[in-house]
Amino acid sequence: MNTFIFGTLAIISLFIFFNLGKVKASRKQLDRNNRINRFGNQEPNNIIEGEAEEINDKDDDQKNS
């Protein structure tokens, strides 16, 4: 009985951990101004690699004409 109760508790708890762990915390938890700031005020890196294309004034003039 002891094994059954605590074994079930362990399995249910692990199930909760693996499912709830992947869910983002509530706004109540995240939108606070007294949060611990471990990583500094780092903005998420939004620089995306890609090719840049030079804009030519000539192209504009050709299109306009």
Added chain:
Amino acid sequence: MSRHSAINRFGRSTNPAFSRGFDSTSYEASMGERMTLDGAVNKTGILLALCFSGAFIGWNIPALIWPGAIIGFILAMVTIFRNPAKAGSTAPLYALAQGIFLGGITLMYESAFEGIAIQAIGLTFGILASLLMCYKSGLIKPTENFKLMVVAGIGGIFLLYLVSFIMSFFGSGLSLLSPSNGSLMSIGLSIGIVCFASLSLVLDFDFIEEGAEKGMPRYMEWYGAFSLMVTLIWLYLEILRLIAKMRSR
């Protein structure tokens, strides 16, 4: 306003959404290198699986208990003080080594108190799940003061461990920490230690959540999973000790 006059006035935009040569695959790759909650939870799962495998070995070969403990301790120090980027290689080995140690020590407790292992495992994961629910719902809010309190408490506990360890070289450790000491003071101390170990879990959840939110590098998933494992192993050992004390009464 024509395009070239806009450029003259405002300068060239660096917004990648405006570049015609936008490459979606490189965007996905760069986003894929960020820490995520999924990744950290999956890596904790891998470490738990390795720990259980190690425990199976330690349970069947108890002679490996001290090599497992020493190697685990060294690997923990290496993971903490070396570059966190290397956590991916040391954390799995740490989990395996600590698993061997836990398997051996659990066997020792189990031979003295039948059924203690499953009780300790159930309570450890029970605390993990309930605190995770409290954290996610915002019931427990880790702040700088909360962190200070937990770190100060843990510092005091480790000082106590150190004194007991040094005293053990001269014949006896602190009797308060002995699993066979069923006095109320000793049980109270163990309950306090279990509380601090549990609260330390909340700091680990917050570390993972913040890391994922701020888009830290992917290797921090391993580091977050490792810190969660360290706390879980400590919590399990303290719960084992607490139950042993209660059953010694």
